[in-house]
Amino acid sequence: MPDTSPTKWHLAHMTWFFETFVLEQYEHNFKPFDPAFRVLFNSYYQDIGERHPRPQRGLITRPALDEVRRYRTNVDERMAALLSRCADDPAFDEVVTLGLHHEQQHQELLLTDIKHLLWFNPMHAAYAKRWPIGAVSPGPLQWLACAGGMFEMGYDATHDGTFCFDNETPSHPSYLQPFEFASRPVTNGEFENFMADGGYHRPELWLSMGWDWVCAAQRTAPLYWHHDGKQRRQHTLQGDVGTDPHTPACHLSFFEADAYARWAGARLPTEAEWEFAARRLRQPARGQHNFADRGALHPLPPAPSEADEPVQMFGDVREWTQSNYNPYPGYQPLPGAVGEYNGKFMCNQFVLRGGSCATPAGHVRASYRNFFPPDAQWQFSGLRLARDAASP
Amino acid sequence: MPDTSPTKWHLAHMTWFFETFVLEQYEHNFKPFDPAFRVLFNSYYQDIGERHPRPQRGLITRPALDEVRRYRTNVDERMAALLSRCADDPAFDEVVTLGLHHEQQHQELLLTDIKHLLWFNPMHAAYAKRWPIGAVSPGPLQWLACAGGMFEMGYDATHDGTFCFDNETPSHPSYLQPFEFASRPVTNGEFENFMADGGYHRPELWLSMGWDWVCAAQRTAPLYWHHDGKQRRQHTLQGDVGTDPHTPACHLSFFEADAYARWAGARLPTEAEWEFAARRLRQPARGQHNFADRGALHPLPPAPSEADEPVQMFGDVREWTQSNYNPYPGYQPLPGAVGEYNGKFMCNQFVLRGGSCATPAGHVRASYRNFFPPDAQWQFSGLRLARDAASP
Amino acid sequence: MPDTSPTKWHLAHMTWFFETFVLEQYEHNFKPFDPAFRVLFNSYYQDIGERHPRPQRGLITRPALDEVRRYRTNVDERMAALLSRCADDPAFDEVVTLGLHHEQQHQELLLTDIKHLLWFNPMHAAYAKRWPIGAVSPGPLQWLACAGGMFEMGYDATHDGTFCFDNETPSHPSYLQPFEFASRPVTNGEFENFMADGGYHRPELWLSMGWDWVCAAQRTAPLYWHHDGKQRRQHTLQGDVGTDPHTPACHLSFFEADAYARWAGARLPTEAEWEFAARRLRQPARGQHNFADRGALHPLPPAPSEADEPVQMFGDVREWTQSNYNPYPGYQPLPGAVGEYNGKFMCNQFVLRGGSCATPAGHVRASYRNFFPPDAQWQFSGLRLARDAASP
């Protein structure tokens, strides 16, 4: 699949970021580890010059993994030297911090890309072996009322930590009508009801472009689902397992999430609604969230909860919103090549919120915006329902 | 091009709408004019059953034009009979009105599709011959300050006439930050400055997907522009003419409009900003606008104006906004097959506002939302700049 | 389909040939009827300059049919004048004769392209209405022994008439091993046996490329065959009719012909074998052959025959051979643009022999070579079996 990259490429690219945007700027007598790497491991920065074509990343047999590891060690050592020398330079600090968050993003992609690659391998290999996860029923979905009104949307240094990407800025007033918000994501069991009700065979449930997508590949289930003749099964990073009805549904495209919501008589939330709800959580993005560090590497059923607030807002599955990925009012990309990071992708992509079970802990926050095209499935992407408040 | 349809198909499809959604529901002893037409002239209504594939419309040699004209006359006569009988039925009234507005939409498509077809014909045929249009300089662009704040967005029966499409509803409060709005659309002359400054060769001016679009087809000018070795020329419905620097630029894709705006240090307006500005006009959508009925069938330079309000908001060129085509809060599609009219296309399309020189007079209003994918060029699509208000 | 052209285009192109290759060379003060037609109606002659792209022929709304008819009348009149003046010029005579044979080829394409266009029209229109054809059983297939040995292959002015295309020359000695040749083409009934025996579902019967072709479009029957729930039916120029088991099977691709032959324990003949057999007929290409002039416009069951020689060698269906379309030893294309007629297509095409029910009478001969890519189906293409002679 052209959207995925080999593990070796990810490893080298993360290091390339530090070499290109830090070492090259701050080191005296900078010399590249290997001049060819500048082209080979550039992802999409036009400003940096020529790039190796993305779909050909899989063809790169050299440098071998050993050489990439030497590259990483070399750059790490040089970074360590710079870190002590430049500690007081705010611009240095800013780009190093950006590089660390960039590395976290690729840590997630590493996992989703490996999962995708193993899926095409008839060996049915597992990346890790910690399954099974005890079955827990999350109980019925609750609808939580949200008052809406004016609220401040976007990155907020007081509550969101010390770093954000440029696409989360500037914070700005936003107006919301009253809405209702689901207490938890949609589960496998609920999604199977949609399938049993002919969900993949009823054009009236789908966007026009989504229906074309269903027909073109004759889709009848989410990515990684298959049927062994007896039961539905799911390819996971822990191997091939039966589908657990209580686990949040994942590897859904935007099209599937949108069709499910229409079938359920609801809709996807806007990203403003999602952020509004996230900002009112008593414990945002903390506690025992199911991030990559926990090691499950798969969404889990939510722990029983008494609270009348949404659960699983962070971790488990990224949640599709109905919002296109657009600039905030007053948005300015960063100057220079690092400004190519976010703004230029603001077309035909939809925003997902909240991170997933493959996201490093500490990487996301209430203002964090992830984005993918509507047919992307290989991320841990699920959905949470919303609906307009009933008229009083 | 798969997006365009033959004239004969448009003529039959407009009549098909009345036969299928009116005659079939209201006529006693309804019998179709020809059962095969139900499939042949269905555009995209899944609820109505099987459709003839869109890209094959050009292959339909039968029915011949004469037969299509008989079809139109037959349905027109039967509609006339129903009109007197069912005049007091509000549901009847509603679907007939929808059919009339549907017909107006296809009147515009008829013109843009004919223009596109003639472009591929080395005969350089003209659809009409009323050129040349006297050259008038529109004067420099003015920036008009707009205060923003809360305003009511969407169809308003008091000011917007007696009809609207479902995608203009419901009206709802929307919040805007202060912004500045260009007094008129971008002209050919201004767009040529962008080209002369390397606009089509500088990736930093384009969205990533837009740059791919430029490279894939090696684009260096808007659609219908060519160069005869001496000067730039433009294919129009009035024949092949030199590019007039004072005319609004048109046949731009969203990608081109967006790149121009970035080059100009500005941005595209949101559709809320556009509607906010349109609602404050002293004479919205009236007077001497350049709609299809005027016969120019090409955008014209604006008449000199003393007013400090935007000109050419209606007619001349549809104006790209930066807003994706999404449902309004609380949006509900119409029930039944006519509900397939709008909602299911809400993906990967951008909103254009204000109608064009090919739009029938009386068809558009301040709340009217047109939408096309970001690479569409064959409509009379241009742009108007906006920018954030300077900090006080 | 990109291989077919509109009727209007064929009409104009046949005239274009005479205007370009005759009038332009021989008329004093030659002036083109319309300079744009030179591009518009050039099929593939690189030497003549720019061409209008083939897949866009269907987009040409102008010139209208009336104008094309005026074009034909005009060129016909000027040709008539030249014919009396240049009658004694052998070069003139040669190119006019070539133009006439070229026109005959397009007469056949006119019919096959119309048939293809009507197939995509849900109106089920018929081109002509002379059906039904009386059912006649052709009796079982006979195997006729052919001795082979050395024979002279290629155009022979003594027996093949006064004209040939360059690809039939030079005649040359060819050696054949003994073989057996089927007395008649394969019939619909026989082909249905192949289908009933799983023919379209058994990869071992197909060439690798043919199997890919079957799978890509999920083919299960010849082109123009369908099933109305009760019986197999066939789209013909005479309308939609049931499949007659005694009629030669047609609209087969090379892949289908080759797979059928393998299933039948036989093979396709080489073009040398076909020509060898045709040269030994007592009445080659004369008598009551089913050519276009007969008006059936569909293959017919053979009349009962006592003779121990093959029937239906000419007319009815063009017969696929196993021979690639290659140059004969010593082949030289004609000089100039008309030399582009044949030679440059000698790649990835297979030879068919004998003409069809859509071929003008008098157009084909024993040395005539028709050629199409292996997936082409829209010609009246069938097959006749051959096999190696049993060892003595």
Place this chain on the structure above:
Amino acid sequence: MPDTSPTKWHLAHMTWFFETFVLEQYEHNFKPFDPAFRVLFNSYYQDIGERHPRPQRGLITRPALDEVRRYRTNVDERMAALLSRCADDPAFDEVVTLGLHHEQQHQELLLTDIKHLLWFNPMHAAYAKRWPIGAVSPGPLQWLACAGGMFEMGYDATHDGTFCFDNETPSHPSYLQPFEFASRPVTNGEFENFMADGGYHRPELWLSMGWDWVCAAQRTAPLYWHHDGKQRRQHTLQGDVGTDPHTPACHLSFFEADAYARWAGARLPTEAEWEFAARRLRQPARGQHNFADRGALHPLPPAPSEADEPVQMFGDVREWTQSNYNPYPGYQPLPGAVGEYNGKFMCNQFVLRGGSCATPAGHVRASYRNFFPPDAQWQFSGLRLARDAASP
């Protein structure tokens, strides 16, 4: 490129052949090394069941190389045991011999696929480092007269060794007209003359399909040629080097070979002509031919020769012929799955003769037929000219 495979896949596939066609048939209590390998390393044998899709071979990260090596060792050991036990079984002997020749074929593909992969790597890695090769001028091309007439074509156990593939059989009489045959392959220097004369820009030199191929990818030189601003250079298995004018030209498609021959006023030989010439060599396929075992892994200039017979018929470059890859008269594929080896590819491919610098010594013979589609370039494919004998 979909035609190439990873090294790891080749290594496993060669072993898979022995496991599937030998061990599974002859071992008592056969158990597969790993059942998944049956699918994973099947190339194209439909009879063996499901296959892993070819373009996805590059995605297989598991089994890792170590596991593949264990697979090879395991099967080698089991083969050794069988070899002593079944030595007297002719059927066993036959399939093992086939497996050895199959392995030789993949040894060549291993090299050409590695070369292709390194070409896409901006690291400019070399597979081996034995360059430079001393420059030797081969002297002018000589035309050698061949009398033609009847000769016996195809595998001949007396002269061609103890093994052949089924497509070389049965031997059969073939008739040739007198022809002339070039003393050596076309060189880089000669091919550069073709380029300098506008070879890639003159449609009249190309087959129609070849010209489309040139235009589609804007080709202006053979594969692996580039220009560093100062001189023409060539990617080789020995690294990136300047183009040597005396070396045989290689990595030509059939289209390029055919166009060159037309430009040179000659043509490609038929495969019968090539074999006729090869059978008359005094030292066929022996002596100091440049096969893979010599280690150059690139074509070399011919050593000076006094003989009036063609040089470099074997090794250096495979030579395109004008002959399609078709069955010989009386051809029968082997029974069972191994019969899928050759016959089913007999469509839209052209024959090459003589092996190359990447072919294992001892693998080819005068009757050996290699075949590729006309656009294939990644083999060491060149050409030798032929022409019709001048009339006496």
